[in-house]
Amino acid sequence: MSSKPELHMPTPEEDAAIQRGIERDPDTFVPTDAQFKQMKRRGGRPKLEHPKIALTVRYDADIIERFRASGDGWQTRMNDALREWLNTHRLA
Known part of the structure; x- marks a missing residue:
């Protein structure tokens, strides 16, 4: 039995529905190649x-x-304890 969760990939129909939702979302911004380079x-x-x-x-x-x-x-x-020790002791 594996402790990793199973990965469920969307079907092509589900993927298309997701993409349509992204395209309809007014807050979605997909930069052009020129914008991406800038x-x-x-x-x-x-x-x-x-x-x-x-x-x-x-x-x-x-x-x-x-x-x-x-x-x-x-x-x-x-780290702080080591620093405090260094501040109060002289190294040879």
Whole structure:
């Protein structure tokens, strides 16, 4: 038994009915090729001044459990705890 839901594709008749509905909708906007070329692509989120770096690191299970138990945002709180430690300790 698969846990993925089944994909039901519309029949050609259903697809045509959907298309007719789109064409009748006054709010539908289908740009011409020229209009499409003039559109500016948006890049998603703005660039961060100090972006985060993804890496793999290993911590003791009890440390992770305690941070996770504090709820959503636990990774940010863990980052803040490390930053606080760096601000109060001198590295060799």
